[in-house]
Amino acid sequence: MKKLLYTIGIICLSMTSCIDEVNLRTETQDTKLVIDAWISNDPEMSYVKVYESTPFVSGDFHLPLEDVPISGAWVENRNGFVTSFRPPSYPSHGLTVYSPFEEYDFEPGDQFKLIVILSNGDRVESDWQEVHNPAGRIAFDYELSFQTVFIDRWNGEPFPQRREYWDFNARIEKANAQENHNYYVKASGIEQLYTAGLVENCTCTCYLSYPNLNYSLTAVNSSSPASTYTVPMGRMEAGRNTRFYLKADVYSVSEQAAAYLSSIGVQQTNTGSIFDPMPFKISGNLRNTDNPEQEILGQFSTAYHTSFDEMINRATLFSENRDKNIKLIYPASVTGSCLEEYPEADTSPPAPFRMQ
Amino acid sequence: MNRIIFTLLFFGLSFSSLFAQHITDEKEKDFIKAVQLLESSTGIKVLFRKDYLRRLNLEQEQFSVSMELLDQVTENTSMSYFLIEDAYAVIYPRAMRDRYLAGRARRRADPTALHQFQGRIMDEETGLPIPGALMYIPSMELGITTDERGRFSTDLPEGTHVAVFSAMGKETERRIIRAYDPVEMSISLFESMTQMDEFIVTDRSIDHNVRSIELGVNRLNISELKLMPPLLGEVDIIRSIQLLPGVSTVGEGASGFNVRGGGVDQNLILMDGAPIFNPSHMFGFFSIFNADMVENVALHKGDIPANYGGRLSSVLDVTMQEGSREKMKAEGGIGFLSSRLKLEGPVNKNTTVAVAGRVAYPNWIMHRIRSSTLQSSSSYFYDGNIKINHQINDRNNLKLSGYASNDYFRVGADTAYSWQTHLASLKWSSIISESLASDLTVAYSNYTYSVEGTGAPLQFQMQSDIDYMGIDHNFEWNQSDHANFIFGYNVSHYAMGMGAMEPTTENSTILPEVIPTERGLEAALFATSEIFLTDKWAAQLGLRYSNFFALGPNETGMYEEGQPRNQNTFIGNRTYENNEVITRYGGLEPRLGIRFATGENSSLKLSFNRNLQYIHLLSNTMASAPVDLWKLSDYHVGPQESLQYALGYYQNFKENIIESSVEVYYKDFPNILEFKDGATLLMNPNLEQELLGGIGHAYGAEFFLKKRHGKLTGWISYGFSRTMRQVVSEFEEETINQGEFFPSNWDQPHDLSVVATYQLTRRLSFSGNFNYRSGRPITLPTSIYTINDNIVIDYSHRNQGRIPDYHRMDLSLTYDGNQRKSSTYKSNVTLALYNVYARRNPFSWFFSPTGAGTVPRSYRLAVIGTMIPSVTYNFQFK
Known part of the structure; x- marks a missing residue:
């Protein structure tokens, strides 16, 4: 009888809420001109891309974005100083990335505007974007959290196991009290992973890179008067005693840019529940001045870069938190290489691990 | 006459x-x-x-x-x-x-x-x-x-x-x-x-539907409702009225209901005269109304009488039962997920009492399911009703009604939602003379919700509450056999907590913040009269004059003249002292109903009414949620307004056993509230920057056929409706869809319901219902692009797509045990199957990334994606 009750109850609830994939393909070829443009003190974040958006095909691994030819692209500041952006000397795969051709000054308080001349002569302009003060001091902290996971067994029902995690956070300090917290944050990391080899010359240590620990765009758009703002940076398993390299790249952006980027973050974390906002169009700061009816997607932003990194020794954290009863995760057994267990990892130590 | x-x-x-x-x-x-x-x-x-x-x-x-x-x-x-x-x-x-x-x-x-x-x-x-x-x-x-x-x-x-x-x-x-x-x-x-x-x-x-002047009114018989297939063991009033023509919902899990193109906030829901701000438990799977306690249900969706006001689309007036005058009785039900108990009886010769309670306890099952999300989740609710009736003398009666509930919901470990409703009302009915009677109701309503985040380092609690206190005084003067006259006033005071955030741990990085509470006073005078001119012609004339005062203390954001309201045009705040009038709105709300008896069993009715609404639900989520914010009209946000024109033809057949009706309506919304794309509504001290004024209209036709008596009873209803909105401004950022009309979130053109109960034998009855409705509008992706290697979806203009249509069938079987008159214990068992053919009706579509560099996948969320059986044992002691 008890079994019957459970069975009925489980039927009631376990399958109640269902999420299925829908193979949605947009019927209309409503692609638009996109400009993804940045200027920064970080050379990696100073570029212009001009291309056509591509029709939505659910879960497609291929993103067939295609360049849109242009006659010119430059950034000018309030003093009339112009920095042109030019394509690379040697064409490469993918979209053309236009980079600054001349040196430019990039100081807090400066204001920049992007101008792109399309091949038909139309002029696309952004609004003025101010360079904001870089973030002040950045520091990491870690907090232990727990989650029940179910381990599959080959001969029976999955069994529950409590797992412990270190949640990373970056505490970002304001440069000055008058500024708001407007940041674009990239959280990345490299995890060292051990395996147990069955042969003597086993390559048993791997390094797994996480280019985006949060799996979605992280932006802060807050008018909080607090001097520091804490940004979640992802998590790592606490039961491993290997090292973890954690890096935060923090870009100070304008309030408009922070709101724009936050909207992308909201879009990427939508789960369709009643607590999530309805899907909405995200509009940037670009206009075709010759054809105002044309919708231009994308954004031009200024971004003052600061960064902070830290090599975290989980063995140390483990020993400092013995009272938390963290269970060790034992290394997986491999025959000769950790790549058997972690095929996406790398066996040669990346720079942060070579230096320390 | x-x-x-x-x-x-x-x-x-x-x-x-x-x-x-x-x-x-x-x-x-x-x-x-x-x-x-x-x-x-x-x-x-x-x-x-x-x-x-x-x-x-x-x-x-x-x-x-x-x-x-x-x-x-x-x-x-x-x-x-x-x-x-x-x-x-x-x-x-x-x-x-x-x-x-x-x-x-x-x-x-x-x-x-x-x-x-x-x-x-x-x-x-x-x-x-x-x-x-x-x-x-x-x-x-x-x-x-x-x-x-x-x-x-x-x-x-x-x-x-x-x-x-x-x-x-x-x-x-x-x-x-x-x-x-x-x-x-x-x-x-x-x-x-x-x-x-x-x-x-x-x-x-029995032929009230034909004879009365009122148009667009549905009255539900609670004994009929109790024969309908239950969900999770309970028959529910809100879910049942969603099977009536002109009433719909955007999906399972959504709070509230939509009437004739109106939003969920445009329904005035009353329990013994006290307004309800969230009628749902567990996201609409249960409603706030315990069916054991309900006496009468009346839904006014067309011609809203002048003594009701403050909402544009409908009035759902629910009266709770008084206790038995004869002896103590008990009744209740026990189910796998919820149980309920009601006690009633006389206290003395002039006083009766009825108390009832319910509790839902799905946790014991959720925590046995091998899912980390469900094991760390929790959901429950409990509520209680009390009603005391005291007959002072032949001419005076007092009724005290109370209600309290608590809901808790947590999915996963991080965020918990809870909400509470407290209602109380005291009604004094007095017969002043042979031709004059009055009802004086003092009502209190409180709705509080909180969201608690436990994810480090953002441990917080956000809370918001609504306090309502109102007086409603009705006089009924029976002037002659040919006319009666109802007049009176109502005064309502609102205090809307707009949000308070505070950290819940020492390590939390959340800063305490309180958005000032909004206060407002709504007052109205009304008069209405039913006049029976001849055997064929009758009319109902009503007039309501309402006024709303937005009161301090509060601050109002000021903006540059002739500019859109945003942070760049924000000049500063203007401060108002306690009880200082920030702004005032008001107007006449005429109501007119005409009935022409086209035959002994048929009539033609016509109605017109204008309504003003001074409180607004701010929701830009997939559906109305329990933690949506209510806001009063203020300096920047005027009242919403509707004008409704309706025409109905009513005909009964076979000695009134079968009733039928056809109604058509057109509603004009000269002022409605909309939201900017991606608006931030919670903890926003400058909400006016996210809100937009617009216009809209709704129109439709409703067909209703009901069999009232016999072994087979039930109804078939079909409604066709459209509801469109438009937001135009001289500023692009305050324009939606380039100023074109777009369907509202609850625009579902076709809605068909079939409800049937068959009494096979005295002890055995079957019931079933089928509901089909068009899919709700959604905003679909058109293309994708990247910003700094982050994939972004470009969506179409608002609500240009639709999710697939919704349909569902429920069945139930009720077996009555010993029901003999002399028996002091009676019982029945109900076996119900909700969503019999296990259709995964989509509630929403969403688009979520599955890995770096890949296009987001499109998903369909079905809140109830399977057939749900339930068994409930109901009992009664006498």
Whole structure:
């Protein structure tokens, strides 16, 4: 009888809420001109891309974005100083990335505007974007959290196991009290992973890179008067005693840019529940001045870069938190290489691990 | 006119056997003893309604035990009696017959014309005729018993009569007899399962839908509702009204309902006069109304009477039950996920009490399911009702009603939602004179919700609450038989907590923040009158004048003139002192209803009304959620407004057993509230920057066919409706969809419902319902692009796509245990299957990344994606 009750109850609830994939393909070829443009003190974040958006095909691994030819692209500041952006000397795969051709000054308080001349002569302009003060001091902290996971067994029902995690956070300090917290944050990391080899010359240590620990765009758009703002940076398993390299790249952006980027973050974390906002169009700061009816997607932003990194020794954290009863995760057994267990990892130590 | 009144009154009667009554008053007890002696000595059974005891002259030193007893107690009273074949004596109000005769005298039909009325009275279970069964027509003092073959025959004067069919141990049946030709009918009587005094008493005639002036009104019978298939073991009022024409929902899990193109905030939901701000438990799977406690449900969706106001689309007025006057009773139900219990009874001669409670406990199952999300999730609710009724004297009555509930919901470990409702109302009904009566209601309503985040380092609690206090004073003046007049006033005070955030741990990086509470006062005067001009023409005229005052203390954001409201044009805040009037809105809200009787069983109705709404639900999520914010009109946000024009044709068939209607409507929304794309509504001190004013319209047609009596009962309803909105501004950022009309989130053009209950035997009944409706509008992706290697979806303009259509069938079977009249314990078991064919009706589509560099996948979320069985054991102690 008890079994019957459970069975009925489980039927009631376990399958109640269902999420299925829908193979949605947009019927209309409503692609638009996109400009993804940045200027920064970080050379990696100073570029212009001009291309056509591509029709939505659910879960497609291929993103067939295609360049849109242009006659010119430059950034000018309030003093009339112009920095042109030019394509690379040697064409490469993918979209053309236009980079600054001349040196430019990039100081807090400066204001920049992007101008792109399309091949038909139309002029696309952004609004003025101010360079904001870089973030002040950045520091990491870690907090232990727990989650029940179910381990599959080959001969029976999955069994529950409590797992412990270190949640990373970056505490970002304001440069000055008058500024708001407007940041674009990239959280990345490299995890060292051990395996147990069955042969003597086993390559048993791997390094797994996480280019985006949060799996979605992280932006802060807050008018909080607090001097520091804490940004979640992802998590790592606490039961491993290997090292973890954690890096935060923090870009100070304008309030408009922070709101724009936050909207992308909201879009990427939508789960369709009643607590999530309805899907909405995200509009940037670009206009075709010759054809105002044309919708231009994308954004031009200024971004003052600061960064902070830290090599975290989980063995140390483990020993400092013995009272938390963290269970060790034992290394997986491999025959000769950790790549058997972690095929996406790398066996040669990346720079942060070579230096320390 | 009198005939209508008579019909109204008479249909409200339910006669009661003396032996079923439990009367506490000493004189009444003595009278009953005398009646019992009379019955045993003469063999004549005396029938009367227990309410009439107070109208009899019982102040006798000694009661006669002969037939003189009936003369003795009816002498110099408004009551009379008549004898039927020396077998029955029926006591009834004298005025009923007088009015009937007066009405008949005015009628064109020849009163001398007689038509034969004959038929058989059968036993429903055995199919055999019932000898000695009774057919009587109290208004004519006519009654006859059936012969040994269950047959009866008599002549009736031409006209419409209400006949009552009864037999010992059987339930009473009432039928409208239209004696314009010879009439023949067969009546099947069920075995009496309940005490006769428990028949549903209503103040409405059987053809009320045709005769009344009101248009677009649905009244639900709670006993009918209880036969509908339950979800998770409970029949629910809100889910049931969603099967009526013109009422819809955007999906399972959404709070509230939509009426004729209106938002969920445009429905005034009242429990004993106290407004409800969230009618749902567990995201709409249960509603705030415990079906065991509900007495009456009336949904006004077309012609909202002038004494109601403050909402644009509908009024759902729910009256809760009073306790039994006779003795203590208990009833309840036990299910896998929820249980409920109700106790009721007399406290003393003049006071009764009813209390009820419910609790839902899905956790014990959730925590046994092997899912980390469900194991760390939790959901429950409990609620309780109380109603105390005190009869001060013949002319004054007090009713105190209270309600409290608590909901908790947590999915995963990080975020928990909880919400509480507290309602209280005190109603003083007073008969001031023969023609003037008043109802004074003081109501309090509080709704509080909180969101608690436990994910480090952002541990927080955000709380918001609504405090409502209101007075509603109605006077009813019955000026003549041809007109009545209702007038009065209502005053409501609102205090809307706009959000308070605070950290919940020492390590939390959340800073405490409080958005100032909004306060407002809404006051209205109203008057309405029903005028019966001729037999065919009747009208209802109403006028409401409402005023709203937004009050300090508060701050109002000021912006540069001629510029869009945003942070760049924000100049600063203007501060208002306590009780200082920030702004005032108001206006006349006329109501007009006209009825033209196109025939004995049909009528044409027309209505117009204007409504103003000063409070607004701010929701830009997939559906209305329990943690959505309510806001008052203020300096920047004016009242929402609607003008509704409706036309309806009503026709009843087969002695009013089948009723039908067709209604068409057009609603104009000259001012509605919309939101900017991706608006941030919670903890926003400058909400006006996210809100946009717009216009809209809705139109539709509704078809309704209902069978009220017989083994098979139920209805079929179909509604076609469209609701569109438009937001245009000289500023692009304050324009939606480039100024074009777009469908609202709840625009679902087709809505078909079929509801049926089949009483197979006295103990076994089946019921089922089927609902089909068009998919709700959504905003679909058109293309994708990247920003700094982050994939971004470019969406179409708002609501240009639709999710697939919704359809669902539910079935249930109810088996009644021992239901004999003499039994003190009764029970039934209901087995229900919700969503029988396990359709995964989509609630929403969403698009979520599955890995770096890949296009997001499109997903469909079905809140209830499978068939849900439930078994409930219901019981009753008497």
